Amino acid sequence: MNPFFRTVLGDLPTDKMGVTYAHEHIIIEESFPTTQNPEFLLNEVTKVSEELSEVYAAGGRTMVDTMPANCGRNVEKLAAVSRRSGIQIIAPTGIHLEIYYPSQHWRYSYDEEQLAGLFIADIEEGIDRYDYTGPIVERTGHKAGMIKLATGDEAISAHQKKIFKAVTAAHRKTGAPILTHTNFGNQAMEQVELFSKYGADLEHVVLSHVDRKYDLSYHRDLLQTGVRVEYDSAFRWKETNYTYMLLEKLLPEFPDQITVGMDAAKHTYWKSYGGKPGLDFLLTTFVEKLEELGLKSYFEHLFIKNPSRLYAFK
Template sequence: MSGAPVIRTVLGDLDPSQLGVLDYHEHLFQSSPLLAGEELSDEALSGREAGFLHDAGVDAMIEATPTGLGRDVEAVARISARLGLSVVHTTGAHHSGHYAQGERLLALSVGALAERFTADIASGFLRQDGSPATAPDGGPVRAGLTKAGIRYWAINGFEYRVLEASAATSTRTGCAVMVHLDHGSGAHEVLDILDRHGVPAGRVCLAHIDRNLDPGLHTSLAERGAFLGYDGVARHREAPDSAILDCMEKVAAAGAARSILLGGDVARASRYRAYGGIPGLDYLPTRFLPRLVERIGSELVQLVTVQNGARLLTLPG
């Protein structure tokens, strides 16, 4: 590769210094058997919800919906263009529980998965008819990172293949790998698997690590270089926001603020204001971020919300 490093958005490549405040984990379009009745499928409503996020001071987001779960990359590109919100889209695949029995994706080999994921980043997404997906300016819509997922302390054959294929995609393109961890489990194990396939921990984002609020664990993962994806705010049945703040403060105090990423992962129609629910995507910047500033200070929050995301998403030139 040659040239300057870039961040790959759905509207083209961006200088990393231009990314701004990042929400590292959201979904504008999504459908899954595990979330029946919670589908995000309306471009006007999803665009309105994204507007709430942007109006609250978020400059960029990762659209974390991977292959086969109702993603609409061309609609995401149109929303991005209308709002001026930078969007980095994932490729990859989720854990097998998110797919219906008989889904063809589940039978693909590592090689076939890696070829598909790599193409999404290098040349662009394809429509269902095999033609290229296009942005409003006619250019390709490309992914900027890849995704894998595991169940609660369980990694089946498909999930191993997706991890291996995501590793191959990362080594070919330089992209980061986001990994969904059910309840924050299996974090070191996932890092070990990816490392064996050539991906250092510094190119891995561990999503949902705050579903296990263990600052000692988080610090040990950060010491390996991994990014820590905190995205459990406004899930008060599982843990109050104060518990997440406590954990983040301890991790930052241990010198690991450089590893923290922050997102909402709201991901359900019943929680999107535009779809008639609450609290909405803007809960993160309007309700949680001010409390985080009080805890760790504006300088570290700038590190968490701006600098860390740019490092995660930067592709080599």
């Protein structure tokens, strides 16, 4: 079977992925996270489509949405934005960090097999129209193409290990790739150890936000495991830009394992909402900086080759 990736509008061969933003938040519907932080609200299809159309005009072709089950996911809006903008969107399943769910959420009461069953159904059958907010489940034709989990600053808990087992089981059953959230790169090695223990294919696992930790030996140890990493903080640094420093040091050693995105989860980052720098930053300012640093030859690795291997179904 030829390698493929799964978008909200259907499966495509990986050679059609093109320039890829490896970690974004495209739609965040009114939900528990937006009640905690209204800046997370990203649910206006017209404005979101306008922003993604700018990315398309700059050369972008695929984006990975990373708001998983029952914390603001709206797969029908993702599909609408994809049709309007031309951007191919990979939709997630899985579970986010605990802070994005109420304390009595079903994530705590469902067992490993039940959670894995939900993730597998999202991937193989289609994502629930109501995103598991109620007793009725109505599966759409829009399927998940990635599984997400998250850990925080503290040691990985027993509950989080249950999520790891469920996510890895769904990954092994479906071949879907895995994306994780790390807090400032913390617990990254511990995540890799658990994935290795539970039998995940590290070539199809990507750890996000790790460029928030500037520790070269830590990054080298992490990359030597074979896992993929995603850097997304280039536009956030106010003084020393550690993202560019890491890329200068690590791209020559590990050209096949690094991907990039923006993780622009607040509408205050979006031009279409009146914010800045806008999602086209990655294909304008960021690429210009790569050229200035003598790293432009790695563009195809960062934006095309590495994401297409990572997000392919194994």
